[in-house]
Amino acid sequence: MPTSSTTPEREAAKARVRAKREARLSMTARDYLSSLLHATHTHAEAEAILDTFERQSDTAARLNRVLDICDGVVRAGGKTVDVDRVHAAALGDDVRKSGGAR
Structure with missing residues (x-):
């Protein structure tokens, strides 16, 4: 008790x-x-790990947006992809221009 x-x-x-x-x-x-x-980790090591993680995450996010565009075209039965839209997604310009939204 x-x-x-x-x-x-x-x-x-x-x-x-x-x-x-x-x-x-x-x-x-x-x-x-x-x-x-x-x-x-030391401060420098921790910051380096975070920077690498953020770069890889950004790359994965951009690739996912490109794949989403291509999948959407396939689902819609289309045979061509808007190359400018794919290019913008691959570079991350689509997010920068829309203010962070997808």
Whole structure:
């Protein structure tokens, strides 16, 4: 049976866990990865890993947009693709021009 001194300690521990969880949920993905990497790597190493990850993520996102365009043409029964649209998606220009939206 808990004593009166352990109950406030337990409630305080629960409050700390809740606060950490709320802080984590409010973090961006980059901030979360950064905090994890900085805990196990030097600052320079962590930043280099994040930069590489972001470049690879951007490349994958651009490739997915190109594939979405091509799949849409195939589903619509078309035989030709708008080359300018594919080129813009491959370079990421479609996102930059639309302000980040797809």
